[in-house]
Amino acid sequence: MAESKGLIHDIGRFVLLEAATALKQLNEQDPSIFISINVSPLQLQNQSIVNSCANTIAQVNFNPNNLTIEITEGANMLDADEKLDILLKLKALGFRIAMDDFGSGYSSLLYIAKLPIDVIKIDRDFINKIDCDDFARVLIVSIISIASTLNLSVVAEGVETQIQADTLKQLGCDFIQGYLISKPKPL
Secondary structure, eight states: OTTTTTOHHHHHHHHHHHHHHHHHHHHHHOTTOOEEEEOOGGGGGSTHHHHHHHHHHHHHOOOGGGEEEEEEOOGGGGTOHHHHHHHHHHHHTTOEEEEEEETSSSOHHHHHHHSOOSEEEEOHHHHHTTTTOHHHHHHHHHHHHHHHHTTOEEEEOOOOSHHHHHHHHHHTOOEEOSTTTOOOOOO
16 A cells, blocks of 8 residues: 555655664664565665665664665566666665565576575465475475575574474574564564
8 A cells, every 4th residue: 555655665764764773772782683674666666765775874873784675576576677776786785685475476596596685585385384295395495405505594484383493493494583483573
């Protein structure tokens, strides 16, 4: 709805500022803490997101290496060189880029090859089936192996049970997120 009403850019700037402010405070106690924010494909359609990120770094004076910008897989991500240019500029500012819901779209491997990503987030649908579907488990193993070979971090989304967490750890997954750790909390 925010996208269709033209509000996504304002909301995105607000979320970035709030996340950066909270991250700076958290990093004063523990410099290893990081925060991730989702960015709409519409926000990647022009350079204003780069300017907003640069302004937020100057205003808040936080470590952008501890803020990951999550993009979602979508057919239009590969269409424009401008989006690639924007992602490269965000990386140059120090941000990390994550491919959210990896494996849910049709062109995942193309994204890894073309986009400057640092993190792959395995879609929760695969995680939900890890202990009951051999095919899902093989895909997870393959994703982790590819990511390891390419020096990318892996986050498993939607981890809800200790069995899932233990299996993912055994398979070499770097991070987990989900209700097992905590329900979403306000900053």
